[in-house]
Amino acid sequence: MKLTIPAFVGRIAFSALAALIGAIFALPLLWFLFAPFNARAELGLALPDPWTLSNFVTVFGNSYAVQALWNSFIQAVGGVILVGAAATLAAYALSRSSIPGKGAVTYILLLFSSVVSGSAAMVPIFLIISAAGLMDTHLAVILTFAGGLLPTAMFILRDFIDSIPKSYEESAMVAGASPVQAFFDVALPVIRPGIVVVVVWGFVNIWGSFLIPFILLRSDSNMPASVAIYSFYSEAGTPIVTLLAAYSLIYSLPVIALYLFVSWKFGFRFFGGIKA
Amino acid sequence: MASVEFKNVTKSFGEFTAVSDVSFDIADGEFVCLLGPSGCGKTTSLRMMAGLETPTSGHILIGGQEVTHLHPKDRNIAMVFQDYALYPHMNLADNIAYPLKVRGEPVAQRHARAKQVADVLKIGHLMDRLPSQISGGQQQRTSLARALVYPAKVYLFDEPLSNLDAKLRLEARGFLNHLQRDMGMTAVYVTHDQAEAMALATRIAVMDQGHIVQFASPIEIYRRPATTFVANFVGNPPMNLVEVEGAQVEGKLALKAEGLAIAALAMTDAIGKALAASGKLTLGVRPEHLGIAQTGATNTITAPLFANENMGPESLVTIDRGDSARVTARIFTDDHLDLSKVVTLRFSTEHVHLFDSTGKRIPALGE
Ligand SMILES: Nc1ncnc2c1ncn2[C@@H]1O[C@H](COP(=O)(O)OP(=O)(O)O)[C@@H](O)[C@H]1O
Numbered sequence: 214m215k216l217t218i219p220a221f222v223g224r225i226a227f228s229a230l231a232a233l234i235g236a237i238f239a240l241p242l243l244w245f246l247f248a249p250f251n252a253r254a255e256l257g258l259a260l261p262d263p264w265t266l267s268n269f270v271t272v273f274g275n276s277y278a279v280q281a282l283w284n285s286f287i288q289a290v291g292g293v294i295l296v297g298a299a300a301t302l303a304a305y306a307l308s309r310s311s312i313p314g315k316g317a318v319t320y321i322l323l324l325f326s327s328v329v330s331g332s333a334a335m336v337p338i339f340l341i342i343s344a345a346g347l348m349d350t351h352l353a354v355i356l357t358f359a360g361g362l363l364p365t366a367m368f369i370l371r372d373f374i375d376s377i378p379k380s381y382e383e384s385a386m387v388a389g390a391s392p393v394q395a396f397f398d399v400a401l402p403v404i405r406p407g408i409v410v411v412v413v414w415g416f417v418n419i420w421g422s423f424l425i426p427f428i429l430l431r432s433d434s435n436m437p438a439s440v441a442i443y444s445f446y447s448e449a450g451t452p453i454v455t456l457l458a459a460y461s462l463i464y465s466l467p468v469i470a471l472y473l474f475v476s477w478k479f480g481f482r483f484f485g486g487i488k489a
Numbered sequence: 490m491a492s493v494e495f496k497n498v499t500k501s502f503g504e505f506t507a508v509s510d511v512s513f514d515i516a517d518g519e520f521v522c523l524l525g526p527s528g529c530g531k532t533t534s535l536r537m538m539a540g541l542e543t544p545t546s547g548h549i550l551i552g553g554q555e556v557t558h559l560h561p562k563d564r565n566i567a568m569v570f571q572d573y574a575l576y577p578h579m580n581l582a583d584n585i586a587y588p589l590k591v592r593g594e595p596v597a598q599r600h601a602r603a604k605q606v607a608d609v610l611k612i613g614h615l616m617d618r619l620p621s622q623i624s625g626g627q628q629q630r631t632s633l634a635r636a637l638v639y640p641a642k643v644y645l646f647d648e649p650l651s652n653l654d655a656k657l658r659l660e661a662r663g664f665l666n667h668l669q670r671d672m673g674m675t676a677v678y679v680t681h682d683q684a685e686a687m688a689l690a691t692r693i694a695v696m697d698q699g700h701i702v703q704f705a706s707p708i709e710i711y712r713r714p715a716t717t718f719v720a721n722f723v724g725n726p727p728m729n730l731v732e733v734e735g736a737q738v739e740g741k742l743a744l745k746a747e748g749l750a751i752a753a754l755a756m757t758d759a760i761g762k763a764l765a766a767s768g769k770l771t772l773g774v775r776p777e778h779l780g781i782a783q784t785g786a787t788n789t790i791t792a793p794l795f796a797n798e799n800m801g802p803e804s805l806v807t808i809d810r811g812d813s814a815r816v817t818a819r820i821f822t823d824d825h826l827d828l829s830k831v832v833t834l835r836f837s838t839e840h841v842h843l844f845d846s847t848g849k850r851i852p853a854l855g856e
């Protein structure tokens with residue numbers, strides 16, 4: 214098909230505009246990829262010359278920064294295990310039992326969940342954690358996130374479990390399995406893709422959070438990476454760009470790895486679309 | 490194998506009563522079909538036998554033992570589900586062997602037994618496949634194999650063939666019939682397909698709106714349907730029902746309806762009782778008991794031709810008496826019938842059924 218000249222010019226203008234917009238979004242990402250390997254990185258975008266790993270060497274030499282990554286890991290994994298296990302059991306019960314008003318329970322919890330992990334609840338959370346004597350512990354962060362993420366996790370999983378026929382467990386029970394056996398042998402493997410979604414989502418949430426650990430933790434040795442990033446500032450408050458860039462890249466790797474692993478292993482089809 | 494007994498079983502879901510005061514006895518080794526239209530409470534009854542639903546009131550006994558509130562796992566029954574309920578993450582071997590696994594049998598033994606059953610059902614070569622990797626007919630046989638892999642007291646089937654296409658359904662039906670003859674299992678089989686019930690059952694329980702309307706052998710249900718509902722549900726096509734005006738004339742029963750010419754029938758006490766209540770009766774004739782006749786003969790029914798369908802060994806001739814009151818005849822001929830615009834169908838009075846104004850069967854002479 215031949216294009217008329219005005220249409221041709223229009224196409225070119227549109228493509229140029231699209232390319233420009235794309236570039237605006239791509240530039241920070243490029244910086245994010247280049248700067249960690251540049252020993253003289255600044256806030257401007259520049260190709261590393263030469264490419265070097267010296268920034269990473271400095272970061273790994275900083276025991277506080279390394280400890281913080283480990284802390285992030287403990288808090289995220291701990292929170293995810295708690296949320297995953299509790300949400301699976303709760304959602305299963307809500308989906309399969311015939312408790313009257315179970316729908317309302319989920320919705321009310323969901324409503325409050327945005328409050329619990331939000332900044333509005335910071336003071337009560339602080340007071341509760343403090344009264345429980347959990348101040349400055351990993352457990353404080355884990356419990357707070359578990360409470361905040363659980364309702365949404367339950368909601369996602371209940372939807373997922375609702376779409377799985379009851380006849381799976383029923384046939385298992387008729388065949389001689391106890392309800393617990395039927396759950397572990399038949400229901401759990403079928404629900405697993407839903408649990409994976411919740412776990413990834415929970416991990417990303419906790420891994421990236423700043424406010425809650427910042428408030429609930431005191432000592433440097435307990436701080437997660439999201440807070441530790443703030444140690445890469447000079448006394449005067451200007452960022453040490455080289456270290457910041459390298460640390461940011463390391464900090465984002467687990468999340469990227471997690472996504473890749475899940476999409477390789479399970480394929481990412483979000484909430485409603487997940488079928489066993 | 491064991492008997493099954495329902496004693497005044499009622500099941501309500503809130504206000505709605507799905508099964509209403511149902512009582513019956515299924516003897517050891519019987520193959521009973523629960524037959525009825527969708528929503529009449531067949532599945533609910535079956536699920537109460539399995540223990541997947543608890544009756545609102547009444548008692549259920551299996552092998553003489555009270556099981557009304559017993560958990561499904563403790564009933565030692567087997568069930569084939571309408572959707573097969575094959576575990577999607579297990580291969581066929583593990584699916585079929587699952588009941589043996591929960592019974593604590595070692596892996597080697599239970600897989601050997603699963604293979605044995607699968608071979609009988611001609612799926613033995615598929616044991617490594619997942620359920621999603623086999624055809625619908627094979628899935629159906631897998632679910633059957635899983636039910637047959639252990640000796641159960643009672644085998645329950647919930648429309649197990651309804652997801653198969655017509656040809657596979659006939660094949661599977663024949664196999665189930667063979668199995669029943671072979672094993673002599675006690676089975677309760679839910680279906681809305683009267684042909685399936687007729688072919689498989691030693692006795693059929695016809696259900697309507699939560700009640701059992703008739704519980705009898707297939708032949709009895711075919712020959713002496715208890716109500717117009719049963720008459721209209723069983724048979725292919727079902728029995729023709731003609732609303733007639735009945736009156737006693739000179740000690741005999743005269744029946745009148747548009748297009749109907751029928752000789753007076755012998756009176757009985759039962760007919761007398763029905764007439765005393767109301768003269769509005771229903772005359773029933775099965776399509777296979779109708780033939781083509783000359784206009785004006787007695788024991789005939791005449792109306793304009795509605796459809797003439799040649800099915801190969803037989804023809805279905807339908808006449809329309811107005812207001813969608815149609816009468817269908819099954820004529821056994823492989824010739825094409827050349828029919829005029831108005832057709833007369835004849836019947837013999839020994840093949841007619843009478844129902845009173847409430848739809849109940851009026852017993853014929855000698856019944
Ligand atoms: N769990 C339930 N809650 C409410 N109503 C139900 C439930 N199960 C079945 N019913 C109702 O009970 C009636 C009988 O259902 P069912 O036994 O499944 O019928 P059938 O198997 O004969 O088609 C239907 O009207 C159905 O809607």
Ligand SMILES: [Mg+2]
Pocket residue numbers: 528531532533
């Ligand atoms: Mg049903």
